[in-house]
Amino acid sequence: MQNKEKKIKISGRIYGIYYTLTRQKKEKMAIIYLEHPDGLPITGAYKALILPKNFKKFQKCIKLDTCVQAKGVKTSSAAEQIIAQDLLRVAS
Numbered sequence: 482m483q484n485k486e487k488k489i490k491i492s493g494r495i496y497g498i499y500y501t502l503t504r505q506k507k508e509k510m511a512i513i514y515l516e517h518p519d520g521l522p523i524t525g526a527y528k529a530l531i532l533p534k535n536f537k538k539f540q541k542c543i544k545l546d547t548c549v550q551a552k553g554v555k556t557s558s559a560a561e562q563i564i565a566q567d568l569l570r571v572a573s
Contacts, residue, residue: 489563491527492550492571493517498543508533511543513565515551529553529565539568548572 493515500511511531529551531539542549548571553563 487555488552489555490550490552491515491529491563492548493527494548495543495545498545503533506533508536510536513543513549513551515549527561527563529563529568530556531565531568535565535568539565542568542570 494517495513496516497514498511499514500509502509510533513529513531515527515529531543550569550571551563551565552567552569553565556562556564
């Protein structure tokens with residue numbers, strides 16, 4: 482059986498940002514936490530991992546209270562989490 486990645490798209494307001502470095506190369510990355518723009522949760526807590534290869538590209542969008550749309554691949558963890566492959570700023 483082949484392991485298929487589930488593509489997902491979520492939109493919301495960034496209410497939390499966690500910056501960290503990779504273990505080996507010490508490259509900067511981020512985890513952003515999203516909620517509904519009106520303060521309502523988006524059917525649970527969503528977070529998007531912004532890996533180093535995309536961090537520089539999306540860095541200008543990663544700001545508190547910014548509304549974004551994250552497109553990526555759902556991870557297999559228990560929390561609602563995606564690995565963001567694209568991040569767009571949207572109007573609130």
